[in-house]
Amino acid sequence: MNESMLREHICECGKSLYDRGLATGSSGNISVRLDDGWLLTPTNASLGHLDPAKLSKLDWQGNLISGDPASKEAFLHRAMYEERSGAGAIVHLHSTHSAAVSCMSGLDACDCIPALTAYFVMKIGKLPLIPYHRPGDPGLGNAIRGLAAKHNAVLLANHGPVVSGKNLEAALYATEELEETAKLFLLLRGHNPRALNDEQIEELRQVFKLDQT
Template identity: 75%
Template sequence: MSATESRQRELIVDFGKSLFERGLTAGSSGNLSVRLDDGWLLTPTNASLGRLDPAQLSKLDWDGNLISGAPPSKEAFLHRAMYEERGSAGAIVHLHSTHSAAVSCMCGLNHDDCIPPLTPYFVMKVGRLPLVPYHRPGDPALASAISAMARKHSAVLLANHGPVVSGTSLEAAVYAAEELEETAKLFLLLRDVPTRPLDAAQIADLKHTFKLDI
């Protein structure tokens, strides 16, 4: 095993524990993955992100075959679909975080952009957030639905489920998922209050200044 892979395994454990201890995932929900030179790592099925074993992380090839470790999450195809469409994605975070999941259950959302650009940080780390129509957990049809959106978006929100967020590294993906959760919380707090999201010119300025690809 390379030093790089060993380091990525430790990062998955560390970030998983942090997410779990701060209540951003509960029980055995959620999964993390990281791209490697010779495949990718994914948290195992029925594993709590708070108690991961680096040696038992699932290692898969790009055909979805298990190379080593425990059996992978049943949502492995979800990660694979996003990696295939986003060459810049070095890691993916999927959570059932409370506020993001709550938004995913709401009626009347804009399916092309279901959380407005309330802050520059949301625009910088997440961008536009499309809503993926409901699929049961583990439904392979979800892969094609995510693929279609991942070509243009670094993150998606699964209806009645939760967010899937990619980043250039695991750290970047975790930070983006955290920003999404905080913005979802703001969105829920402001539901009955007139708000002033960023306008198109302000968003364009952020994209130009920070060279955003989201």
């Protein structure tokens, strides 16, 4: 897709997320890598009412090239892109079930949602938890850099997920799979769920040639 098509595609995906209740109010942001920088949804913008012409375009130093002022969480996206050269798009939401898990105590910080389904393993893999930082804290970018090279998704404590993909569809589908698995995780709390074991996970990695690092 050229830049014009990508702008339209971001707006279409944003509206889909908004219409399905995965992004409420002005929460959440979407970005896509370009040859000469990257596009990001603007600050205080509803994903359900985006204007392709007003999307923020930034260079790789984070400077605004055109469009409305960028989301204050731009540094989350930039940190992920810098560590994941194969990432073509990133979706960050405050979706209900993923955000609920991010507020729980006693999570395994290295892998905070178990491998409940094959699809979670295939789309997300291990999901590390990043300790709480206030919104806009630049230290959160450094925390992401410490994990993004080995993980295509992270969960921000008391906040929500940041998910990368080779393109916008891949990032979107992975985000949706994470949200559904978070819902399963919450439903199964206290019911002794059976997660996939190491052998089953390794079989998925081999058969589907998974490379989530």
